Amino acid sequence: MMAFFKPVKRLEMTPETPSSSGSDSSRPPVRTAEEKLMVAVRIRPLKPDESQRVLYAVNKKSIILEDPEKFDVLRQKKGVDKQHHFDVVFGEDSSQEDVYNVTTSTLVKDVLNGYNATVFAYGPTGAGKTHTMVGDREHPGIMIRALNDLFEVVKGKEDEYSVTMSYLEIYNEQIRDLLNPSSGFLELREDSKGKNIQVAGLSEISTTSTDEVMQLLQKGNKSRTVEPTAMNKTSSRSHALLSVSVKHSVPLDKKDHLRMRVKHGKLFMIDLAGSERANKTKNRGKRLQEGAHINRSLLALGNCINALSGGARYVNFRDSKLTRLLKDALSGNCRTVMVAHVSPSLTQRDESRNTLIYADRANNITNKVERNVLDVSYHVTQYQTVITELRDEISRLQSKMTEERPRSADVNRMNAEERSNEVRNLREQIVDTFKNQMKLRRKLMEIDSHLLGLGMEAERQHLIISHWESRSNKLYKNSVNESRARTQQSLRRRRLTTADGFRSAGNLDSLDDESLDIASDGELEGEAAVQTAWGELADIEREQDRWGELRSHIEQKLEVCRQRGVMLEDKLPSLLSSDDEREILALMCRVHELEADKMALQSERLVRQHELRRRDLVILRYDRQRQLCEDIITRQRHLIEGNKINLPADLQELYQVYQQEIHAATYTEFNPPPTAYTPDKLPPISKIYSDPIFRRQTAGSDGSGRSPPSSAESGEEVLPTVNDSSVDRVMGHAVSRPGAGMKLPPLPPSPPVRISRSNDEK
Ligand SMILES: Nc1ncnc2c1ncn2[C@@H]1O[C@H](COP(=O)(O)OP(=O)(O)OP(=O)(O)O)[C@@H](O)[C@H]1O
Numbered sequence: 001m002m003a004f005f006k007p008v009k010r011l012e013m014t015p016e017t018p019s020s021s022g023s024d025s026s027r028p029p030v031r032t033a034e035e036k037l038m039v040a041v042r043i044r045p046l047k048p049d050e051s052q053r054v055l056y057a058v059n060k061k062s063i064i065l066e067d068p069e070k071f072d073v074l075r076q077k078k079g080v081d082k083q084h085h086f087d088v089v090f091g092e093d094s095s096q097e098d099v100y101n102v103t104t105s106t107l108v109k110d111v112l113n114g115y116n117a118t119v120f121a122y123g124p125t126g127a128g129k130t131h132t133m134v135g136d137r138e139h140p141g142i143m144i145r146a147l148n149d150l151f152e153v154v155k156g157k158e159d160e161y162s163v164t165m166s167y168l169e170i171y172n173e174q175i176r177d178l179l180n181p182s183s184g185f186l187e188l189r190e191d192s193k194g195k196n197i198q199v200a201g202l203s204e205i206s207t208t209s210t211d212e213v214m215q216l217l218q219k220g221n222k223s224r225t226v227e228p229t230a231m232n233k234t235s236s237r238s239h240a241l242l243s244v245s246v247k248h249s250v251p252l253d254k255k256d257h258l259r260m261r262v263k264h265g266k267l268f269m270i271d272l273a274g275s276e277r278a279n280k281t282k283n284r285g286k287r288l289q290e291g292a293h294i295n296r297s298l299l300a301l302g303n304c305i306n307a308l309s310g311g312a313r314y315v316n317f318r319d320s321k322l323t324r325l326l327k328d329a330l331s332g333n334c335r336t337v338m339v340a341h342v343s344p345s346l347t348q349r350d351e352s353r354n355t356l357i358y359a360d361r362a363n364n365i366t367n368k369v370e371r372n373v374l375d376v377s378y379h380v381t382q383y384q385t386v387i388t389e390l391r392d393e394i395s396r397l398q399s400k401m402t403e404e405r406p407r408s409a410d411v412n413r414m415n416a417e418e419r420s421n422e423v424r425n426l427r428e429q430i431v432d433t434f435k436n437q438m439k440l441r442r443k444l445m446e447i448d449s450h451l452l453g454l455g456m457e458a459e460r461q462h463l464i465i466s467h468w469e470s471r472s473n474k475l476y477k478n479s480v481n482e483s484r485a486r487t488q489q490s491l492r493r494r495r496l497t498t499a500d501g502f503r504s505a506g507n508l509d510s511l512d513d514e515s516l517d518i519a520s521d522g523e524l525e526g527e528a529a530v531q532t533a534w535g536e537l538a539d540i541e542r543e544q545d546r547w548g549e550l551r552s553h554i555e556q557k558l559e560v561c562r563q564r565g566v567m568l569e570d571k572l573p574s575l576l577s578s579d580d581e582r583e584i585l586a587l588m589c590r591v592h593e594l595e596a597d598k599m600a601l602q603s604e605r606l607v608r609q610h611e612l613r614r615r616d617l618v619i620l621r622y623d624r625q626r627q628l629c630e631d632i633i634t635r636q637r638h639l640i641e642g643n644k645i646n647l648p649a650d651l652q653e654l655y656q657v658y659q660q661e662i663h664a665a666t667y668t669e670f671n672p673p674p675t676a677y678t679p680d681k682l683p684p685i686s687k688i689y690s691d692p693i694f695r696r697q698t699a700g701s702d703g704s705g706r707s708p709p710s711s712a713e714s715g716e717e718v719l720p721t722v723n724d725s726s727v728d729r730v731m732g733h734a735v736s737r738p739g740a741g742m743k744l745p746p747l748p749p750s751p752p753v754r755i756s757r758s759n760d761e762k
Pocket residue numbers: 043044045092123124125126127128129130131132232234235236237272273274275341
């Protein structure tokens with residue numbers, strides 16, 4: 001088999017990124033690779049009513065498109081045949097299996113490994129796109145084969161994999177759910193950054209059964225808009241997008257089921273509607289209108305391909321729903337294969353030529369591809385809930401075991417073999433139902449973990465907002481709109497300032513001009529940070545809603561499963577003898593006990609991990625409070641210094657003590673000896689080396705372990721020089737302690753303080 005993707009330029013390792021929320025999910029090191037979009041071209045066989053062939057495969061990578069006028073003796077400028085080269089070319093006799101094996105089978109493996117992948121069929125009407133993607137019963141296409149392969153891997157490992165699928169069509173720029181056509185037209189939604197594109201209300205079917213999937217696909221295909229046209233008896237009048245999402249969760253360590261590595265891959269398989277020419281299709285009325293929509297969206301796709309292949313910095317994906325949905329496949333984290341379709345017939349030469357030109361361009365598109373892997377930890381409380389449920393079940397089953405019940409008439413009629421079959425059958429059903437329940441419970445735990453992470457991320461965003469707001473002495477705003485309005489205001493104010501508003505008034509000297517400008521910069525930066533945080537919060541809320549819905553869906557499924565368990569249990573007395581029943585109940589108890597023990601062990605380990613993590617969090621919070629204190633004091637000092645305010649002696653002393661407390665922890669033998677201060681200023685906050693307190697401390701570092709004395713104790717007056725450039729920054733060197741490497745939400749620089757100047761200073 002050939003290599004499909006040509007890694008170009010570089011392979012880079014991104015370092016282990018701790019979870020942004022500080023929650024229980026994190027990304028392991030991820031390999032990011034730039035990969036070219038793979039372009040394959042498939043030539044369909046000539047039809048009986050087509051006579052002259054102008055296009056053929058030269059070899060497995062090249063195509064020749066003949067110019068039919070090359071033999072025309074009357075033409076002055078003779079045409080020449082054009083040769084095109086692609087990653088792979090499938091000739092007229094290529095089989096469905098060849099096409100699948102070369103273009104898509106590796107994508108399926110990639111998706112199982114956590115990559116996103118897309119394969120889409122492109123080309124004019126009647127060129128064979130639906131044949132390649134869907135096919136028929138005898139010649140199944142890519143969609144069927146990919147799903148088959150995928151479920152082959154998943155079979156028997158249903159507790160590790162979760163597979164969901166959705167199928168939609170874009171018809172006349174409207175989105176329809178092919179798995180639930182009665183749901184009407186659906187809306188396309190994206191987050192504020194245009195990153196996360198979703199179809200609101202699209203059904204996502206969760207299944208691991210091949211039969212069920214095939215039925216769903218057939219149902220979806222039947223609902224697709226297909227009409228006969230002059231060019232194709234079964235012309236697809238819509239773009240069809242099948243999406244299969246695969247989540248694979250395995251414990252990071254076989255003995256530790258608390259930490260799971262979750263790989264999440266998505267495979268899109270797309271059968272585009274074909275471009276068409278009105279004069280050739282002879283379409284009228286509704287067909288003509290459909291054709292116009294199809295052509296418009298394909299034109300938008302062509303424009304995107306053009307822009308991307310030319311390395312444009314801005315690509316307009318917004319012109320059609322198709323391009324918005326294909327954005328990731330064409331420019332994001334996705335391995336993509338385009339199968340361009342052409343007809344060999346002379347009558348289709350122009351269409352084939354255009355398709356080959358597009359395919360050539362698409363060959364230059366590069367995507368940045370990385371695996372979607374996340375490490376997830378589960379929570380003690382979640383384990384404990386499940387353990388409690390399991391223990392309740394066990395006591396209920398145990399009490400049932402002691403009940404004496406007479407053998408039913410049905411059971412009496414059975415012979416020994418029949419009874420043993422019945423017992424086996426029931427036992428299997430009960431154990432299966434229990435396994436299913438456990439799978440759903442774990443899924444719920446996973447969802448809860450994610451929701452918890454989202455909650456923490458939301459908290460982090462609130463923290464950023466409150467931090468900025470408090471820094472600029474503004475009240476905590478309640479909406480993104482207010483923030484946006486304020487940013488606009490700041491911008492207007494800034495424009496006014498630079499447009500001579502203040503300058504021409506002449507009431508500020510150059511120093512004030514500068515501080516005003518910086519103030520505007522700082523303010524603007526703050527407004528932008530707040531606005532981004534509000535945007536993030538809105539995204540998080542949407543995510544929370546989505547996961548909340550999923551949670552209730554799984555909960556319902558769990559309830560159904562539980563009821564099935566109860567129903568099976570209820571069957572026991574009527575079908576079995578008391579002994580049989582007791583045997584089954586004992587087995588169920590055992591299975592429940594084992595599962596409960598396993599969970600208990602896992603949660604104990606989690607408790608230990610939690611304790612460590614909580615300690616880190618306390619340190620983190622302490623660091624943050626300390627930083628806020630420093631900021632407040634620094635700003636007060638600006639005001640005092642700037643306004644030459646004489647400090648009362650007791651306040652001055654407090655400053656000294658504070659300084660001493662802060663820096664006592666950071667003072668080390670590596671710190672150089674302090675320099676002298678001038679007696680009219682406060683001690684510098686960031687220049688700990690020049691603080692006489694530390695000089696005294698150095699002198700007094702005689703191993704006595706005594707804390708350095710305050711100025712009040714020593715009776716020495718300490719009023720050193722302030723270094724203005726550094727006074728705004730942190731007080732002293734970072735204190736190194738466990739957890740110091742953990743990241744706080746990014747803190748903005750402190751806005752400069754405006755100093756109101758008294759008249760006699762001017
Ligand atoms: N490789 C092939 N081998 C055999 N028959 C093919 C092949 N490709 C296409 N056909 C046949 O050609 C006809 C048109 O193909 P198909 O419907 O797949 O075209 P299409 O590109 O999807 O057209 P449209 O854009 O109008 O939907 C069908 O009858 C199909 O079975």
